[in-house]
Amino acid sequence: MRKRYPIDIALNDQLVVFCPPEIVKDRQIEKIAFGTQSVEARFLPHPEKKNRIVISKKLGELLHFPDFNIPLHAFFDYKTLVIGPLIGIFTSGFTPFPLQPIGERSYIFAKLLSVKKSVGVLPFVFGEQHIDWDQGLIKGYFYHKNQWETVEVPFPNVVYDRLPNRKSERKPSLKQVKDRMQKEYLIPWYNPGFFNKQDVYDRLQQESTVGNYLPETHPFTSFSAIETMLSTFGHVYIKPNNGSLGIGVHQILYDKNENSYFCRYRDPDGTNRLRKFSTLESLFKIVFAKRKLDTMLVQQGIHLLKLDGRSIDFRVHTNKDDAGNWHVTAIAAKVAGSGSVTTHVRNGGEIKTLAEIFPPEERKLYTDKLTTASLLLSEALEKNMEGIIGEIGFDLGIDKNGDVWLFEANSKPGRSIFKHPDLKEFDLLTRKLSIAFAVFLTEQAILYPEELFK
Template sequence: MRKHYLIEVAQNDQLVVFVPPAMLREKELTRLAFGSRSLEVDFIPHPDHDDRISISRKIQQALQFPSFNIPLHVFYDMQTLMIGPLVGIFTAGFTSLPLEPIGDRTQFFSKLLSVNKMVGAIPFVFGEQHIDWDLGTIKGYFYHNSGWESVDIPFPNVIYDRLPNRRSENNPRLIKVRERLQKEYLIPWYNPGFFNKLDIHERLIQDDTVSNFLPETLPFSSFSSIETMLSNHGHVFIKPKNGSLGLGVHQIIYDKHSDDYFCRYQDASGVNRLRKFSSLERLMATVFANQSLENMLVQQGINLLRSESRSIDFRVHTNKDDLGNWHVSAMAAKIAGPGSVTTHTRNGGDIKIMEEIFSTEECILYNERLSNAALLLSDALDQHVEGIIGEIGFDLGIDRKGEVWLFEANSKPGRSIFTHPELKDFDLLTRKLSIAFAVFLTEQSLLHPEGLFK
């Protein structure tokens, strides 16, 4: 287990750092670093403590170290002692409001940053407008003593991507910022990019360890392909390749006894609809009259477990820890709203913990199957997707035979399940792990940079 050290600031101007004596027995140290800043200093054994490091006010100013009284990790790079990590959380959507600097996502970021003492890191939030490229500094937003403050700090050790949507992700200015910080400054950047459903499916279907979790999924090409899937599975889902929050999802059901076609969807006014048609052509021409089908995919329908005649699927979060290992960090069942095509809460869905809807034996069985699937899928995505992944939110289903199915993998998972009072501890765990992974990346950037910057 890694040790944390309290960083004290002494009221003097000497370039002297007092460190636990054991550090100097192990290493010959000549420089102190914080983020992208370093300084040549003298290291002296601390006369009183082996759990803290004491720096002068002059060193603090030179390194632009914000003294928040947070125990931090130390890292060794040749003769340099690094304290941190300094973790930049990159996002967009800043406001001029001092109490809500990131708009309606301010509360999420305040909770995310509040794990700093538990993790032993200094996280801050910033956008592209806060970078001073000439000075090599960032005006970072910190959540400290229950309030927000902005402090000029060096470039961070690692960056956690929390851009809010695909529009900001595809903004040319923000793409340029990411590329520059990664390529010119060699800063590890984790969780870049939103997943494309079809792209993820095509990558995973070739992996024998996880292909059995994947329902048949095809880009929309013709009515005949939908007819074939309906004949094989009874119902299909048509959904946007880059959709989120269950928007734009349609379920098409074929009744072979009456030869009728049904479409379940949410209309533009938010009302759940179920409509009957005499042919697939008429259904498509009516329901999708004003939509482009080129950006849609068709997915096999699964006969899911049900609760009170409502379909159940599961949100399973996985995170990497400070050793770079995957963990299942949260799990919840989501029950579809009455007449809804999805289980999203905005469509009337309910969030339940497993124990609320399953017996003890079923809970043990389903927990094990869902956890095993999520960990296998996390490893597979790690191997087949570019960039550094630190967290994933899976939407999984279990059919009536007990088999697990992957519906979607989310690189920036929503957090609606954590509104359930029994999931508060898991909310905290996912936040802790998402920042703790930065500790691992900081260490890897020093020990094995070739593995991060391929």
Template sequence: MRKRYTIEIAETSKLIVYCPQELLQDKVLKRIAFGSKAIEVDFIPHPKSRDSIVIGKEIQKLLLFPDFAIRLHVFVEEHVLNIGPLVGIFTAGFTPFPLRPIGDRTNFFSKLLSVKSKVGAIPFVFGEQHINWDNGTINGYFYHNHNWQTIEVPFPHVIYDRLPNRKSERNPKLAEVRERLQKDYLIPWYNPGFFSKLDVYERLQQDNSVAIYLPETHSFTSFSLIEDMLSKYGHIYLKPINGSLGLGIHQILYDKIQTEYYCRYQDRDGVNRLRKFSSLEGLFQTVLAQRNLDKMIVQQGIHLLRHEQRPIDFRIHTNKDATGQWHVTAMAAKIAGLGSVTTHARSGGVIKTVSEIFQKEECQLFTEKLKNAALQLSNSIANNMEGFIAEIGFDLGIDKHGDVWLFEANSKPGRSIFNHPELKDFDQLTCKLSMAFAVFLTEQSILYPEDVIQW
């Protein structure tokens, strides 16, 4: 069981650290470290306290330790007392406005940073422009006492990747920052990158324990592929391989009796459309002429459960905790908007709790099925994808037979479900565990660096 200690700042310039006797038993401590900064100090048993570590103003200055009264974790290795973790949250899209330094996402980051006392970590937000490579420091954005402030701190123990979109992820400058901090400074990153739908599908397909959740999926190759899948399933979905927010998704249906094709999609003006065609070629020439079909996938259509005649799918959030174990942290039902091809809010979708749309027995049954599937899928993705993955947002469906299907896994899930009043507590839980995993990863990187370093 890890123990946390209150870090107290004393008015002294001496390089002496007063710490509980239990930290000195059988250990010869010579240095104290915070993030990438470490200095030699003398260690003396604290005469009174069993849960406080006292450092002087000079040590605080040399370590660049913020003036926060907070209980932190301690990791002892190789005669070094590491206090922390110091967690860097890497993102882009900063603004010059002090009250909204990260624009529309400022509110999310303020919630994320507000869990520091509960978790026992010191998190901050930064971008590539805030790094001082020569000094090995970062001018990070901290949220403390309901205010944003910038504080110079050392390079962090670990970094949580919160780049906002694929465009920023592809930015060579930002990619270089990640590579440099990982390889030159050996700082572990978690939740790096956005998932590709096809990549996730192909990797999970190799795992027999989760293959049952996968709808048949292929990269687009020809009209004959679509004809074959329409004859097999009655309807299919065309999706961008790297899409998000439900953008660019088309549902194609085939009426065997009338031998007609239907296409449901959202047009460029945001209007939900359903159009009829006598041939598949005509459908593509009219609706999909401007699409790069080489970057689309074709996916089996599922006959989903419905609520008030509208299809339902489910958003499930999973997070790893401070011991590295997966938990389901949030679950919501998403009901498709009228005539919409997806359940996204921007297409008229509505968020409900699972208990709002199912009777008690059904609710328990479906909740258990969705939880089990999400945890199995989380473990499989974490084991089969590169990097440290500590949170996932799943879009899962349940068909009319009660079987669970995976539609999408998101490494940086949207947070629209937390607008529902009954899901606000789960919003904080996902933030808490996102930071709690940093404690686990920091401990692993200090005690077992050979298992953590990503060459």
């Protein structure tokens, strides 16, 4: 059973650690470690048998240990006592402004770091420019007592990837940071990489447990293939393979009575459009004139549940906890804006709780269905995707028959649903678990490194 202990710093220069008797009993401990830094020391039972760890000021300096008065976990690695974990949150987009070191995202990161005491960790934010590879140190941004503070700390036990977009992820220098930390320092790195829609679909198709959640999805190849899907499903969605936030999504419908094609989409100026065409070719020639069709996907249209004539889909967050188990941590409904092709808030969509749109019996039925689907999909993705996955945001639909469909899986889910006042507790839960998973990874890296890095 993992335990957390307050860490006190004594004002002396002796390389001595006073521990609760249970720590030193029947153990031969020779070193204390924080992050990737370790120092030899003498270990003695606390003279007053207090349930806390006391290190000297000198040890604190050698370990580069910030004294933030956070009870931390104790791990044992052979003859070493590891206190922590120290968690590095890797991102980009830093500014020279101390009050907003990560620009507009500073508030999001401050909220994320604010769970440190309840989880028992020391998290900090850093970028490539803050790493001193020669000294094995990082000038990290900590959020303490409602303000940002930079402290030089060792390389962390675990890195949580929070790069903001695909552009930053593709930068060679940022890729190099990830590769070096994983290969040279054996630091677990979780939630690497944005998902690619077609890649997710192809990999999940291999799993029998989730095949029934997958709408038919193909890379764009020809008009005849779209015609076939339109005759089968009545409407299809054309969406960018690497898109996000609903940008670039088009709905194409075929009306048999009029023998006409309709395209619903959002203009760059923010106007929702519905246009009519006599042929599919003319539709593509006009609407997709400036788009590279080989980067687009064609997906089966689903006849979704509706509220007041507006389509509903669902955002479901899943997280791994400090024992490495998946949980559904938030479910919200997203109701499409008037005339919008997607349910995104930026396109006029609304966030609702399930209680706001379903009576109790229906709410339980749909909650159970969404929960079952999300947990099965999380396990399937974890099994089939590279890297360590600790959180996923799913966009799911439920059709008029009550069947669940996967529209998208997000490795770095947005947090717009948490603006709803009734979802605040789930906002906190998702933040806590996204950090608590690092406690599990730290323990795994100590006890079973061969499993983690195989």
